[in-house]
Amino acid sequence: MNLNSETTLVEAAQNGHLESFGALYERYHSSMVALAYSMLADRDMAEDAAQEVFAIACRDLRSLKSKERFAAWLVGICRNVSRQMLRANKSRGVAPDNDFTVVRRDDMEGRREAIRKAVWSLREPERELIVMRYFDGFSQGQISEVLDISSQAVNGRLVRAKRKIAEYLKRNGFTGGDYENA
Amino acid sequence: MKTPENDKWLDDALAETIGSKKPQTGFEQWKQKHPEAIQMLTSRARSKALTTKRPLSIRNIIMKSPITKLAAAATIIIAVIIGINQFGGSIESVAFADVMQNIQNAQTLTYRSVITPVDQEPQVSKTMVLEPHLMRVELPNGRVWILDHSQGKALLLDSKNKQAVMSSTPQKTLGLYDTFRDFRNNPDFSVSRIGRSTIDGMQAVGFQLTRENDENVIIVWANPQTSLPIRIERTVKDKDGQVIKSVTTNIIFDAELDQSLFRLIPPEGYTHRFVDGPHERTVKLTKRMNSAKNMQKILLACMVYAKDHEDQWPDSLQDLTQRRLARDTLINPRQPEREIGYVYVKPRTPLSPSQIVLYEKYDSWGDGINVGYVDAHVQFIKKESNFKNDIQKPIEAR
Known part of the structure; x- marks a missing residue:
């Protein structure tokens, strides 16, 4: 910048x-x-x-x-x-609702829903980074500039956040292979 | 499972799930939707902003007009005088303090203000205050601003164009009476005499009010016989360091003011409309979001239903409530009075992701409706013509 x-x-x-x-x-x-x-x-x-x-x-x-x-x-x-x-929306959470079973492993929308749930179960600072990184393909440098945190911190948090997402998906029966085969 | 940090599959999955697919609002579009904000930004570049004829805008008048700001400031200045005398210390004139005792009990206040903003013609306004909550400012060009602090409402009347705009009171002016009371309770001004002068042919005693760490100067001229303020001069610097002067005269306490002057009802023959304040906007957006979430639940329930019924979607929404969907989900938070707030359109085969299968019921279009598609995404459509095009589109054209 x-x-x-x-x-x-x-x-x-x-x-x-x-x-x-x-x-x-x-x-x-x-x-x-x-x-x-x-x-x-x-x-x-x-x-x-x-x-x-x-x-x-x-x-x-x-x-x-x-x-x-x-x-x-x-x-x-x-x-x-x-x-x-x-x-203004205190009575309802921001995360996609959990009261309806949407994760269906043989369905693309089910996979997307599982990923959404994984992302929105992250803590806010990690979620911000993940969404910024993948929403419009921001580089780590751009994220670092906008959020005013170091590039190293962005990288570290992204890796940790992705690990948590992967673990969440694994717990729910998804693997990289599943995704690639979809 | 491969590690996420060095594998591509998770990147792809996240990009596909989170990635932005729809075009975002460009600056030109944004400008069209936010004329008031633009006007605020560019007002400094225009030397005759207030004298130029422009569309009626409650925000411009209430939040940005130096007239209303300084008219309010004049009220505060008078409150300062009251406050100082309530604590009875600094002003040397005993008579002044005696009269102020009466002013404290005043139920009404009227005054005329001449305000000279930077690079602009002087602006004249007349203000009436009816304690404890009502205020009326008569602005140039036939505009009148009526504020009811107890209701948090403001009404702007434009007599030339016979237009009325009702709005919630913006936060910036909500503090007016609070400030008024704060000054009464916490006067931290010190007062010094500045001698005598002739004001409008009358002898007057002058007082200068100053406050620690405050460059602004207030001079109050009072009638030595009645000790009532007859002229208040104020020189303030705005946050950009520009000097604005205001002179308040014709100050009258306890004049008879008809309650009807403060009515928040547009006169007969006026067209009127409501403008959402920040709070209303937030509430509306939240209801819209909640409705969209309901619709997503319904759509997902439809997909599950189809999975269990050889790809056949339900014939009606009742088919879903008989199974697992909570009946409350069918209530649209934007129109809670309807038992079922959505219209379901059973999709035709072959399914196309852009087929509309669900939308919010409406009597009149308003600012738009949420629309749900076969692929379970929900979109807010602002133009009725776009919605009608989409829903009438033949399946092969989708």
Whole structure:
């Protein structure tokens, strides 16, 4: 990421330059959708959340003091918006519901459902990384920049998270061979 | 099982399951949906933002207009004066404190404000306050803002265009009366006399109010006979360091104000609409999400049913409730009054993933409906024409 370029964009946007805000939007929209999706487990809701994130960012951008922290600021807004949506939904969890048996080993949708369950049973920091990595193919470097954590930490967490997913799938009777043969 | 970190199968499985398949909203689309946010961002670049004719927007008026912000600020300033005298310490004039004792009991307050935002023409507004919850600000161009803090509602009336917009009170203005009360209870202003002057042909005594670590200056001119404030000048810096001046005059306590001035009902002949506040938006989105989850359960139940019935999907949703699907699942949280909130369309064979098999019942379209497909995914469709095209599409065209 060209930090100078980004701080210039942020500064220009703070001064009312719409195209600069547009460039920031294009740069971060997809990652905000992915981040919201990791919390909400619903793509349409995640898209709505991301839209709200940029509406808030647009409205409050001038209050951002550290221009170089734009991404972290945006991530904070995104987590808050998503949590707000979840709080309004206290009576139900975000993870795909477990009260209906959906895992059917001989069915592609059953396999997908099992993977979804495995992902949403992860802790939030791991789930965020997994979803960002696979939602839109973010590189570890990109994830590191957006979430403001080191590349090594991203890598370590991804490996641990994938191991947990694999273990979950194994417990539920799935193996790599099953998947490849599907 | 192979280890996940060095094998491709799990990567493929995760990419297929989590990967984004649908196009995302581009900036141009986003702009169209968020004109208020754009306006807020670009307002600084426009020197005549308030004098330019633009569509009625409750957010613009309530949350962004310097007039309403500073009209509210003027109320707060008057509250400061009340607060200072309630604690009775700093102002040297005994008479002033005596009169303030009466002001504390005032039930109404009216005043006129002239606010001069940066690079803009002065804006004049008239404010009326009816304790404890009601406020009315008459804005330029025939607009009136009525706020009922007890109900958390705001009504914006545009007399020129005969339009009314009702909204929940935004958080930023919800604090108005709280601030008012905070000032009464915690006055931390210090007051110094600045001498006498002639204001509108009357002799007046001046007081300067300052607060520690606060560059803003408030000057209050009071009538020495009545000790009532007759003019309040305020110079503030906004968060960008731009200086905004406001002058409040015609301050009248306990004027008779008709309750009807504060009614949150649009006058006859006005078109009116509701604008969701942040809370309403969250509630709506949550209900939408819950409905989509119900639909996913129903669709998965259909798939299981088909598996047990030689690939035949159920004839109706009742077939599912007789087996394992909870009846509550058929209630749409967006329309809980309906016993069954969804319309099921038995799919034709051969099955195509894009066949619509379930959608939310609706009387009028509104902002869109959730639609479920044969492959068990649920999508929110915003345009009725798109939905109708999809559901009427012949199977071979899908």
